[in-house]
Amino acid sequence: MIKIDIANSLMKVHPCSRATALQVVDLLTERLKDALLNGHRIEIRGFGVFEPRPRKRGMGRNIKTGASVQIPKGKSIRFKPGKDLREIEVA
Amino acid sequence: MIKIDIANSLMKVHPCSRATALQVVDLLTERLKDALLNGHRIEIRGFGVFEPRPRKRGMGRNIKTGASVQIPKGKSIRFKPGKDLREIEVA
DNA sequence: ATTGGCGATGTCGATCTTGATCATCAGCGA
DNA sequence: TCGCTGATGATCAAGATCGACATCGCCAAT
Structure with a gap:
């Protein structure tokens, strides 16, 4: 499973374009990374x-x-x- | 950082209510869990x-x-x- | 505010990690 | 949708770390 699959799963329950879903997934990973890098x-x-x-x-x-x-x-x-x-x- | 914080971060870049953001985050984790449980x-x-x-x-x-x-x-x-x-x- | 998952403890063995390189596949542009 | 860029995977070796059980308290989640 890769990012695209996650985005597809998100689309199934959240009405939005694939691009948007990708953005959301990417954003989440970005936030998680940032938080982790900050030692949280x-x-x-x-x-x-x-x-x-x-x-x-x-x-x-x-x-x-x-x-x-x-x-x-x-x-x-x-x-x-x-x-x-x-x-x-x-x- | 907990789920709420992630939801807040999502809200900042994705126009939606906190409840919706929570749902998205929860959904993502659900999908990830499911995929992992399936051995993917x-x-x-x-x-x-x-x-x-x-x-x-x-x-x-x-x-x-x-x-x-x-x-x-x-x-x-x-x-x-x-x-x-x-x-x-x-x- | 309530519920209950999660942390830490302690031991002992297996697991994992880092490092460098080539091949392959994820990510993304055209 | 096709293809390019480049990050990821596996490996050898030694040493450090994780893991699980059982229980109480703490904090996440509702």
Whole structure:
């Protein structure tokens, strides 16, 4: 599923053109990104929680060189599935 | 940031009542949930990718008993931050 | 204001992450 | 609708992090 599919789903329940639906989806993602970049946690009950987290681990590995690669970065976004998402069984 | 904030952001760029904005946000999350539950991967460039993944690890831990707890479930949702989300520096 | 999902705790193993590169597909212009 | 741009995926390796259970409190949602 890609952005277009989401827009189509939105159109089914919200009377608007595909372009508008795309705009809405894009906007939402933009807002979420912005909020996350600002360090804000996004909590939506029944769906999940997006949380910016500081990362402590500081070492990776380079395939070619095989040398230990320092990981200077220290942040990442974690998405924690909500109750509804945990209902996933062995499909 | 919670659902209401997202709805407000939507209202700013999309002329509609708060109730409608809430409905849109709720709908989107519903669609995403449904897609994920159906095992579909949601890929949005510049934002991130939601991917249902089978979980192989089969052991947890009970605080009280401290005994190894079998994890019967075998799925979880992983959110992979896109390029824009990786721009997060040590805020 | 009420309901109830969600957070944190604690342990121990599996999972995930970073880094670079080529191929493929998402996003979007014409 | 067709095609281009370029972001994403997989991989090797080592080390750090997540996960789940069970419970109380807090805050999101109604």
